[in-house]
Amino acid sequence: MEYPFALTFGLELDRSHYAGAEAADDRLYLGPQGLLEWLEDALELEAPEQSNEYLRIEELRQICLALVRSRREAEEGSGEGEAFFFEQSLELDSFTTAADLLERHDELLLAGWDFEAGEEAPERLKVMALLREKVKAGAPGESGMSLSPGTAERLAGVEAALEKPLFSEVQLLEPLELLPPVWQRLLPKLGPLKEPQPGPFEEDSDLARFQRFLQAGEVRPFRAEGDGSLLLLRVGRASDAAAYVAGLFSVNPDFRPLCLVPDFSSRLDFAMVKEGLPSMGLLSVSLARPGLQLLKLAPAFLWEPIDPYKLMEFVSLPVKPLDEELATVIARLLAEMPGMRGERWNNRIREFFAEAEERWSQQPKRLAEVRRQYNFWFVRTRYELSEKAPKEDILKLFRYLMRWARKAYEEGGEKQQSLLVLHAQARQLTEWLDYLPEEALTPLELERLVRKVYQPSPVQFRPREEGSPDSVHHAAAVATPVEELLWWDFTENEPPAFFSRWYRHEMDWLVARGLALENPDRLNRRHLWQQRWAIWQVHKRLVLVLPETDHGAACLPHPLLSELSVAFSLSSEGLDKISFRPGQTLPGITKLPSEESPEPQPLPEPQPFLRFSLREWLEEREEETFSSLEDLFYYPHKWFFRYGLQWRKSPILSIVREETLMGKLAHRLFEYLMNEDCLSWSQKELHNWIDRKIPVLLQAEGAVLLMYGREPER
Structure with missing residues (x-):
């Protein structure tokens, strides 16, 4: 069966991506997950209906526990044996250890290792080979327990089943050498490869100069001309930046750049809606839902x-x-x-x-x-x-x-x-x-x-509405050239540092057998390429929005700002000609949003006196508590408002302060004591009564003091 499709492949195309206003019907834009699912369907391979990574962690955890038990049983019989490298970690936190071992197992499988380890193999790789053997056969003592196929096994199955090319062309958005090893092997089998080629950037503009600087990788500074092709918009607060950008869209109907929103925040979308503009349908990610x-x-x-x-x-x-x-x-x-x-x-x-x-x-x-x-x-x-x-x-x-x-x-x-x-x-x-x-x-x-x-x-939160600008969430998700790009929130939003799971001698042993693992050097070079890719795709204008604070905290600028500063360091003006603040004229953008300050509304003068009719407001009280008597004797005004008028402060739904809680518990204990015939008690009887009453009281009204670490206060 022939597949008359061309493929554009990028590591960040699985979520939102930009393929142009009119994407070709004969071209697919797919990321790793999307391409895997497409290939499984084309090759008629069975695929799981839903993600099963959490179950794979549990399956491997049980296999590891069974493997450790069998090793210890053998050690008791022979008196010899050495613990596995993960054994102590497994005892302390079996779930996290199993998750890490699963990542190691999948990484080795994706590298193409057959898990054959001889005597000369590093010790940890021998253990991983043993673990793989138990994974395939089921762990001893765990009848029927094996590892369900995950993404690594699915990719291995696709690679084995692929017999002929399926695409007329495979356009890459990242160079083949920067891709993970499994895709370096798989993509050439799918069709003729076309490597990404930034440029040429022949225009005489600030944007083209910066693009050439990033492409050449040489410290060859330029002089900024301020022609409007490259704008750095500095704003004090992120919320003000969102309102200002939305205002620019509102007063300039022809200004509709592609919006790069890497922070997965709906702040810009909310500002657009407040301006009466159609929603972009941005995704928002937060654990605070x-x-x-x-x-x-x-x-x-x-x-x-x-x-x-x-x-x-x-x-x-x-x-x-x-x-x-x-x-x-x-x-x-x-x-x-x-x-x-x-x-x-x-x-x-x-x-x-x-x-x-x-x-x-x-x-x-x-x-x-x-x-x-x-x-x-x-x-x-x-x-x-x-x-x-x-x-x-x-x-x-x-x-x-x-x-x-x-x-x-x-x-x-x-x-x-x-x-x-x-x-x-x-x-x-x-x-x-x-x-x-x-x-x-x-x-x-x-x-x-x-x-x-x-x-x-x-x-x-809101679906995308007609007439809204296109948007992406990653710089490497811009699959085709664009006229204008607005990089929202041009701040540092970097992934954690890259560390290899393997020691140098372990990686050398694998490389000697023709196996390549992901390494920090490749990850770093890939990350640098992806950062620059969106800038290379812009033809006419690039707008970088850089807020200085967000939620009261200072924002660190994006690492590319340092390269921008170096690129235009030929003159003493530096970035002055391309840096702007709200209210300043922006070259190439005809209209600016107006600023409106609301008129202050002064509060009315406070009333110095409150007058009450005692007969109407005061109610007779048949009895008083220890707390109310204390207020009556020492703070009569407080007793009048709280107990006489029955006024209560509007409750703030938060746990009371520790000092207040201690006082409440002491008053409550005295109230209980006053209900007892305690005048004839001895000191020992009083202490016994307190020992019996305190746990019950804390459980009912002072559980804060029962929490871990509060023993001294108790």
């Missing part, structure tokens, strides 16, 4: 003593599996007395449901659902932090979250995309827990498990 927060907060309900801070976060989330009115009541209880199920707690919850029965008398299903929610989260068996929680209880927790997230997403008109992410991650957790051979988990083991699944996922 309320839905995702539930995944890490839910386990707090399993343990004793409770963590009031996590409970407060849970009930304060705007999206949660708890009725909003009930959540507000609980948040106020926690803010005043950070504990659970004490006398005041029980009285207030009882009052809430009594009031709810009257208000929701015509909504019995709602009342039943709210009771079920309360019982599920707050009336449950909890386990000491030093103990383990049964796996079945943990599964119930995440299955509840999974079902609720799907239901809430559908009932909310399918608008809360983060709920879909929560549903998927809760499902992954339940599947992983089902795979676990352990019947119970410690708090630390469960936290590590959640961290492996708890990942940010791109969310689109």
Whole structure:
């Protein structure tokens, strides 16, 4: 079967990419994941329906544990044996160790190693060869347990099944020598390769001079002319930068550059919408989504003593599996007395449901659902932090979250995309827990498990609307030349430093057998190429937006700013001719957004006196508490407002300060003591009573002091 397609391949084309206003029908623009899926379909190979990396980690973890057990059993019999290089790490954190070993295994498989290691092989590679042997056969004592195929196995399967070219041309966006080894082997088999060729940049403009400077790699400075082809827009705050750029789009209808937004933030999109412009449909990535927060907060309900801070976060989330009115009541209880199920707690919850029965008398299903929610989260068996929680209880927790997230997403008109992410991650957790051979988990083991699944996922708050500028999220995702490019947030947003997993002698041993691994040198050169690629693709104008601060923190400029400074260092003016601030005339852009300052609205003069009719406002009190008597004797005005008028400060839904909490607990203890016939007690009886009462009081109203590390205060 013939495939009359040309292919453009780039490592960053899997997400948003730019292929021109009218992309050719006979050309595919694919990244690694997209090309893998296309090849599996073309070669009729079986592919997994969904990502299974989290299950592969668990499978390899169990294989490693079984391998260590068998080694130790053999060592006990013979008295000889040497521990595997990963053995101690496996004991301390088996999940993270298994994830790292899986990455090493896949890297060696993608390099083309057959996992044949002789006596001269480095020790760690011998262990990896042994691990691969157990992976293929199933670990001893783990009948049927083998490693599910992942991306590495799928690519190896495609490479083995590929017999003839499938494309008329394969255009690369990164040089072949900079690609990962598996793609260096696979891409030449797909069709005639066409290496990327920046330039030629023959125009006499600031932009062309900078492009030639980046291409030549030589320190040959130029003089900036300020012709408008290269603009560096410096703005104080990122939020002001977004508003200013949106204003430029608003007053210049013909100014519609391709927008490079590398920070996965919707700030620019929100500013565009406020200006009445169509949404670009930008993706936003954050771990602070309320839905995702539930995944890490839910386990707090399993343990004793409770963590009031996590409970407060849970009930304060705007999206949660708890009725909003009930959540507000609980948040106020926690803010005043950070504990659970004490006398005041029980009285207030009882009052809430009594009031709810009257208000929701015509909504019995709602009342039943709210009771079920309360019982599920707050009336449950909890386990000491030093103990383990049964796996079945943990599964119930995440299955509840999974079902609720799907239901809430559908009932909310399918608008809360983060709920879909929560549903998927809760499902992954339940599947992983089902795979676990352990019947119970410690708090630390469960936290590590959640961290492996708890990942940010791109969310689109608004769909892209007609008439909006094109956008990409990576400089290497510009697949075709563009007239104008606006590089939003031209700040440092670099990946972590590159480190090799292998020692030099291990890499030398692999290279001697014709195997190439990813190395820091190739990764760094590839990263430099990708940074410059978007600039090389621009023909007419490049606008770099550089905010100085973001959320109050100073922003570091993008590394390319240093090269820009060197490129135009021939004159003493440096970057002055291409640097601009809001309000300054921009060469080549005809109109500027106007600045409007709102008129100040002064507050009215405060009233010096408040007048009350005591008969109308004051209520008779039959009894006083220790706290109210203290206020009456020492702070009469405070007693008048709080107890006489029944005024309360609007509660701030946060845990009280430690000093305030200590005072509240002391007053509460005195109130309990005043209800006892304590005048005839001896000192020993008083101490015994305090020893019995304090744990109960802390559990109900001062759980903060029961947390780890608070022993001195207790």
